[in-house]
Amino acid sequence: xxxxxxxxxEGPGLGWPGFRAPIDSRRLVVRxxxxxxxxxxxxxxxRASMTHLGHITDRTPGHEHYCINAASLRFIPAGAGRVRTAxxxxx
Numbered sequence: 001x002x003x004x005x006x007x008x009x010e011g012p013g014l015g016w017p018g019f020r021a022p023i024d025s026r027r028l029v030v031r032x033x034x035x036x037x038x039x040x041x042x043x044x045x046x047r048a049s050m051t052h053l054g055h056i057t058d059r060t061p062g063h064e065h066y067c068i069n070a071a072s073l074r075f076i077p078a079g080a081g082r083v084r085t086a087x088x089x090x091x
Contacts, residue, residue: 001023001076002022002023002024002027002028002046002053003019003022003023003066003068003073004019004023005075007019007020007021007023008020009065015067016054016067016068016069016070017067017068017070017073018065018066018067018068019065019066019068020063020064020065020066021064021066022066026047027046027047027048028044028045028046028047028053029044029045029046029047029050030042030043030044030045030056031043031045033055041055042055042056042057043055044056044066044068046072051072052069052072053068053069053072054066054067054068054069054072055067
């Protein structure tokens with residue numbers, strides 16, 4: 001998994017599923033979106049497949065907001081295995 005529902009952001013105006021941080025940022029590629037003629041959008045891709053997942057936006061000064069396309073999400077029940085989240089301490 002790339003994101004955990006424990007790190008999901010809630011709030012008005014968040015049209016796409018939003019997350020505070022990925023579980024492991026090494027599994028993502030973050031780059032300027034090559035399709036943006038103004039070079040102002042930051043694209044998020046899955047490193048393994050180089051598939052577009054969404055964008056990073058700054059919703060609050062100093063905090064990143066990962067807006068991830070719902071079509072790229074697969075929900076895994078919490079009891080289906082141990083999943084570490086970005087906000088959980090590492091062991």
